[in-house]
Amino acid sequence: MSPILMDNDDDDILHQDPQDSDRPPSDLSSSISGGSSSIDDVETEESIESRMNPPQIYTERTLGIVKPDAMDKVVEIEDIILRNGFTILQKRKVHLSPEQASDFYVEHYGKMFFPSLVAYMSSAPITVFVLAKNKSIASWRELIGPTNPFKARETHPGCLRDTYGKDQTRNAVHGSDSFHSAEREIRFMFHDSIVEPIAVGQATKDYLAKEVNPTMLKGLTQLCKEKPGDPVMWLAEWLIDNNPNKPKVSGPVISEA
Numbered sequence: 001m002s003p004i005l006m007d008n009d010d011d012d013i014l015h016q017d018p019q020d021s022d023r024p025p026s027d028l029s030s031s032i033s034g035g036s037s038s039i040d041d042v043e044t045e046e047s048i049e050s051r052m053n054p055p056q057i058y059t060e061r062t063l064g065i066v067k068p069d070a071m072d073k074v075v076e077i078e079d080i081i082l083r084n085g086f087t088i089l090q091k092r093k094v095h096l097s098p099e100q101a102s103d104f105y106v107e108h109y110g111k112m113f114f115p116s117l118v119a120y121m122s123s124a125p126i127t128v129f130v131l132a133k134n135k136s137i138a139s140w141r142e143l144i145g146p147t148n149p150f151k152a153r154e155t156h157p158g159c160l161r162d163t164y165g166k167d168q169t170r171n172a173v174h175g176s177d178s179f180h181s182a183e184r185e186i187r188f189m190f191h192d193s194i195v196e197p198i199a200v201g202q203a204t205k206d207y208l209a210k211e212v213n214p215t216m217l218k219g220l221t222q223l224c225k226e227k228p229g230d231p232v233m234w235l236a237e238w239l240i241d242n243n244p245n246k247p248k249v250s251g252p253v254i255s256e257a
């Protein structure tokens with residue numbers, strides 16, 4: 001199981017933020033470091049609570065990629081990553097096939113730049129990192145800067161895409177843009193990785209409602225109409241044919257470079 005991360009730096013400890021709807025409740029560590037003072041029997045619950053540190057939250061993980069055009073600068077970029085307070089949990093050099101690249105960027109399927117993006121991302125090896133830091137997703141996005149390096153040069157001078165990006169496609173680096181993307185992308189690149197925390201509660205309900213239920217509902221409705229002899233196999237085939245995330249290859253195999 002992947003290690004549970006807690007930053008040592010007190011300033012870096014996240015406290016539970018009720019506004020943080022993107023974070024599932026399982027983010028909460030049950031470990032509460034209450035300090036060295038003992039709690040005597042006569043203290044009220046309120047006074048105990050007021051002396052306890054707020055619950056700490058596991059640090060967040062994100063996926064970073066050094067893209068083909070910046071691979072000659074990977075050592076330099078890794079140094080910048082570390083100097084910006086990220087912990088590199090996992091690192092892998094991979095060469096994506098075109099199918100894997102299109103699966104990874106499936107959300108852009110149908111856009112004008114999709115074919116060139118897939119060709120570019122599968123043209124040469126890349127280095128993928130699992131990065132950890134409090135608020136790592138936003139922090140890494142901030143460090144890499146806007147998608148277009150020319151815009152980055154104007155609005156975020158010194159960001160990675162300003163420094164290493166060449167154009168809108170060859171923009172040196174990638175960063176997950178949300179908790180769910182980070183989870184999906186880390187699993188995509190590191191099959192042996194258990195991404196914690198696993199979403200539960202409202203986050204899971206929201207995810208299923210958005211990503212799974214609409215398709216399942218259509219499939220089950222059709223299944224009830226047709227009443228096939230082998231309903232499970234029928235449904236499996238129906239889901240493959242009607243997968244809204246096409247093109248998608250099953251279980252991407254990443255070759256170690």
Ligand SMILES: Nc1ncnc2c1ncn2[C@@H]1O[C@H](COP(=O)(O)OP(=O)(O)OP(=O)(O)O)[C@@H](O)[C@H]1O
Nearest residue numbers: 108113117146147168169170171173174175176177
């Ligand atoms: N208009 C465009 N023309 C060419 N390539 C593009 C264009 N927009 C995006 N791309 C390429 O597709 C990638 C994914 O686009 P997206 O809109 O998700 O940007 P991003 O989130 O900043 O980038 P990334 O997902 O790589 O971190 C970009 O990093 C870039 O390589």
